[in-house]
Amino acid sequence: MSDAAIPSTRRRTADTPWRLFRRRFLRHRLAVTGLVMLCVLALLALLAPHLAPYAFDGQDLEIMGQPQPPSRAHLMGTDQLGRDAFTRVLYGARVSLAVGLASALLSTLLGTLVGSLAGYYRSAVDSVLMRLTDVVLCIPLLPLVILLSGMLRPNVTLLVAIIGILGWMGTARLVRGQFLSLREREFVEASRALGGSNNRIMFRHILPNALGPIIVATTLAVGSGIMLESALSFLGLGVQPPTPTWGNLLNYASQWLQNAPWLALFPGLMILITVLSVNFLGDGLRDALDPRS
């Protein structure tokens, strides 16, 4: 409004959405820290076979029988079977991160599909899908996941399916809301006037405009997926040993709490750091992608 403001806006190159997003995101220091942490964690997980000092099921027969506290040879100590705890935490990252990521993608996919259909077609489709959403939301999530895992004794893939299939409701409601308002906009009318098919309008025109909140929801879902998997594995109902995940490492460690507390310390710390990073990242993305702020 004032004259002084004009030069500064002129100096800037044109604001593409991407530039705007990047500037807002980089301002959010915790989110950037979270992103960096997650990249490091992902690298550690991917490179685990090269970084780990021992094989993930390798046993040191000399010290077998009693867990050993952290030492130079074993940074996080060893368990009763003489396995290196650091190696197992590193390998645990692979499964925990993969389950979190895959289940978040699955629930986003389902939720986006349900929400798009409901919000776009409205009327009967909307009622049926949203009543279904209401019903699933009425069942307490954690007990249901525990029940299904207990019944099916899942491998990692099935576990991802269980967590993903039970997590789509929030995204569905979110996407439906976006579709309900976006479908009334002029660009949708324009596309329809040009003869665009329903699918084209839904997924080519409306969906990209609803992407911001979906990305944020997906990010946060990664955190809750990791948390749910660890809780299940902690209860002994998730991923089964010898495949290490942070959750089942904690399950094992809980039996040794008195004599080998270091076994419980590190896997939990890893869960905390990972989920914290995800949540910071999600918060930063929300600030950067929300057009209202």
Next chain:
Amino acid sequence: MNATHLLKRLVGTLPLLLGVSLLLFGVLHLAPGGPLDVYADNPSVSPEALAQMRTAFGLDQPLPVQYVSWVTAFFTGEWGYSIRTARPVTQEIVERIGPTLILGGTAFVLSLLIALPLGIVSAVRRYSGIDYLITFLSFLGVSMPVFWLALMLQLLFAVQWRVLPSAGIQTIGSDSVLDLIHHLILPACILAFASVAGWSRYMRSSMVEVLGQDYVRTARAKGLTTGRVVIHHALRNALIPIITVVALDFATILSGAVITETIFAWPGIGRLFIESMNGRDYPVLMALMMAGSLALILSNLLADLAYAAVDPRIRYE
């Protein structure tokens, strides 16, 4: 709000309950081998006996028939018998509900007592050091794996310092209230922890919104202290949206008890659930799932009604 409205809402929950029961019935049939799977591994149960049980329990009937008889039995209070203990499921649940309500209730009150002041302070001192600190702590709170925190606190308070018992609800042979409280401290704190972070965030944003209102400015303008403005003028309105969140979360606290009760060997509903899971005790599991869903639906309803009751601007036709 009146009786007809209440009745209408109650009737409105019926389709939800029906949907939930259909879904859970479907889940039950996902179990490999069906409900008689427990007996299938048992060498002393012959195939003929198994077939007989199948007929006796009506498991040879077509699925829709099975569903209808299951649902009518559930709604008439016949929840069947536990496979593990052979006692009525209702009896099993009634015995365990007391400890869970004690634990859940304590955790609920505790979270309110911690979360609301934190949220208020955060909102009143917005963008100050203490606001950032509380915000950071709440991020830490929602990201905390509670089962790990429980292990760590057990390690510190029960193993290292030996000031609190690590598990159970009572010392054997003692039935004093003090002993119960002693056992309650750790699990209640852990269970409360999960909701404190979320609730303080809600409280903060709700309070920030109210503090921006004109009438708050008026209150300030007539010379009231910040404390008086916040407590007497802003707080009541800021609490309205919190009611919904808190009512909904009570059911979440109860389902969170599954993990907490397992870690602390608390003899409540949550532990019963895990025990039944390990024993493949499907009648108990199904009853608990149905009861849990019913609790969730009712707390939803309660949240709506309470919301309308405290805020006269909200009218349901």
